[in-house]
Amino acid sequence: MNPQLYSNHAGDRHSNEHRRTTDILVVDDVPDNIRLLSTILMEQGYHVRKAINGHMALTSVQTIPPDLILLDVNMPEISGYEVCRKLKSDESTSGIPIIFLSALDNASDKVNAFQVGGADYITKPFQVEEVLARVQHQLAIQTLQTQLQAKNLELQQTIRTLRATQAQLIHQEKLAGLGQIVAGIAHEFNNPISFISGNLSPALKYMQELLTLIDLYRQEYPTPPVLIQQTIEEMDLKFLLSDLRKLMNSMQRGVDRIRSLILALKIFSHLDESDIKTVDLHQGIDSTLLLLQHRLRDAGNAFEVKVIKQYGNLPPVTCYARQLNQVFFNLLDNAIDALEVRMQRDNFATNKPTIWIQTHLATTDVIVISIKDNGCGIPEAIQSRLFEPFFTTKPVGKGTGLGLSTSYQIVTERHEGRLTYQPMPEGAEFTIELPLNVAPSLLANSAFRT
Helix, strand or coil: CCHHHCCCCCCCCCCHHHHHCCEEEEECCCHHHHHHHHHHHHHCCCEEEEECCHHHHHHHHHHCCCCEEEEECCCCCCCHHHHHHHHHHCCCCCCCCEEEEECCCCHHHHHHHHHCCCCEEEECCCCHHHHHHHHHHHHHHHHHHHHHHHHHHHHHHHHHHHHHHHHHHHHHHHHHHHHHHHHHHHHHHHHHHHHHHHHHHHHHHHHHHHHHHHHHHHHHCCCCCHHHHHHHHHHCHHHHHHHHHHHHHHHHHHHHHHHHHHHHHHHHHCCCCCCEEEECHHHHHHHHHHHCHHHHHHECCCECCEEEEECCCCCCEEEEHHHHHHHHHHHHHHHHHHHHHHHHHHCCCCCCCEEEEEEEEEECCEEEEEEEECCCCCCHHHHHHCCCCCCCCCCCCCCCCCHHHHHHHHHHCCCCCEEEEEECCCCEEEEEEEECECCHHHHHCHHHCC
């Protein structure tokens, strides 16, 4: 290179403080060229590193990636094109801008330089002003790209936060609405059922006394008048007396069933109780199963779901009980949906639709709850998106995409636990890991209260 081409009227020398932090690697097998370029760049305030061949350049870049590389094309052993190709194939160095320096001025050489990933191409001999202008241009582009990436990341985080907040608000609104509905239903049912239940016992007693009286009459007057005999035959008194007892017993079982449902509603929603309380999780799971009994017994009017419970010996858990019951409901409801899909697909040719619920104490302060089914499973392509807000594979109108995302938030954020998914040869399994007690930091944070 001709040193006389070097001139010191490069123009403005502003932003020297910024340039001192800019690291440029100069790669050339001619020492004079390296010295000249280094002098030009260092006078502008840049930090310069040097490499006299491609291998040294690759080692230097892998050790400490520079902000920009000035790279000669023709070098022994490994050309500048090959150095560029290797750097661009590595994700950790692919973003470093590379300006080629070469005495080759053919169009094919320049095209090759850009094809392997070069950002610019300067032909030797060069003017100092041109080198500095192109260096500053590429560094400016790099700075803008870095700022753009940071803004994109910030925007993505903002979008995720907004989606999570929107999902949480919708979930809280649904919970509030559900609580009001449950409270209303429980109250409206409780009064008449209490009235029926309270009167059913004396009614049974009175009926039994009347039946006893009828038996006494039949014993004392075995041959009643003809009119009474005809009436007894017409009403089939023997069947009536037998069936009346069955009717009253059936009514008692119905009342008991309704009372158990009302109790399950209260347990599920924990009405008139504080958000955080110490509960028996098995009781919450059982109440949820009771509320889903109509789907388990004849889901989709096609089949009956078998539920296998394998409960461990769990101590009471201090938690947001109502929210955890919502998690159980979401997971069990999704499991029934998966069983319905498989029922439509192959009619369970080899086995029966089943849900397994297992609980155990993993450590002294962590419990594990797993809910597994042998339904249709979840495609591998979408497994990574299961807990995204508003993501759903269900048809329009059947799913909102909030069930798993809100369940994930409840478990991970409100209880500092874990909710994970494991694919199975048949079906799917969701595992909940919970601490025995809500963290004090969460208790103090009112943002986690609903």
